[in-house]
Amino acid sequence: MAGRNPDRGVSVSTVLARRLGGELLRMREVRGLRQAHAAEALSASVAKVAKMERGQVPIRDPDIRALCHLYGETAEPVIGRLLTLARTDRERRKARGWWNQYPQLSAMVEYVALEDIATSMRTWELAFVPGLLQTPDYARAVAVGAGSWEDPGEIEPFVEARLARQARLRSERPLELWAVVHEGALRQLVGGRAVMKEQLGQLLDLARTDTVTLQVVPFLAGANPGMIGSFSIVSFAEPGALDVVHMDVPSSTLWLESEDDAARHGRIFDRIARVGLAERNALDLIEAIRKEM
Structure with a gap:
């Protein structure tokens, strides 16, 4: 089961985050790039990129745009859909249930x-x-x-x-x-x-x-x-x-x-x-x- 540890805060669904991470993973693989390339573009660790692609952490809008640029995705409708997924997931993570x-x-x-x-x-x-x-x-x-x-x-x-x-x-x-x-x-x-x-x-x-x-x-x-x-x-x-x-x-x-x-x-x-x-x-x-x- 994905989500934060109940002892540390509110556990919420990461189903949208997994969807988002899966799409970013496929985009990276189509370009033949490794997680290290994505990490360099984000000035982040490879471990963080791995967590993003598994839907384990929220993803910021600037990181979405940076990865789309790296992967050669310029279509605004596609980028906008990914941004919507990321924002909805972030809001859901903050919600108290x-x-x-x-x-x-x-x-x-x-x-x-x-x-x-x-x-x-x-x-x-x-x-x-x-x-x-x-x-x-x-x-x-x-x-x-x-x-x-x-x-x-x-x-x-x-x-x-x-x-x-x-x-x-x-x-x-x-x-x-x-x-x-x-x-x-x-x-x-x-x-x-x-x-x-x-x-x-x-x-x-x-x-x-x-x-x-x-x-x-x-x-x-x-x-x-x-x-x-x-x-x-x-x-x-x-x-x-x-x-x-x-x-x-x-x-x-x-x-x-x-x-x-x-x-x-x-x-x-x-x-x-x-x-x-x-x-x-x-x-x-x-x-x-x-x-x-």
Whole structure:
């Protein structure tokens, strides 16, 4: 996970910085130059250039222009786009986020920071109700069931943090969420029947808001593209900010930030949505399952 150490300050996303650094790296390589040449042009160390190209440090406007000059890039639209990326990244690094008061989110701090500034998200969930739609009791049952907490006292702050994330759905700049959930996730008795009945009720309520679109892939859909596993696609308004694909694997969190990866997962999501029930039918199914509870 990239970002500053939470113990030293505010951890924020460097997704734009990695995009910017990657473009500068490609420009340098096309010219056949080494990092030492870039370092000399900036009167900086090779180590600093390496950090810039990995998106680990903010990049100043004069450095952007100096590197573009070195790499032979004179097109103002291209330079202007790089400057916008750099300025947006610098502003984001200085922003204070509500998530910093929750140490329990340390493993997800970059994802939550991205989520906080995203304009929209598409998420496919195979086994769980999406985190942004979970009730407190459901989130608590998931945390307890995971069995990975060394200190049980950390579970409640984790639940509070999860609820704080949901504020984006009803904020002045609401996150647009398109969630597709497998029927199995709705029938799994997480926390027991009472917890699930409340959770399904909340899904019905949220799905009737303007910012949430909810679909369900039923068991009857059979084999489908979603069987590869859950993932989320996070989208942003900033110029040059590509969609970011996020998924959790047993040993780590995986980020896919290339244009090809984002497009590929976008196509997969579309295919999953096509085999899912239309929203009205999805809500009917959720209501039927809720009555069974």
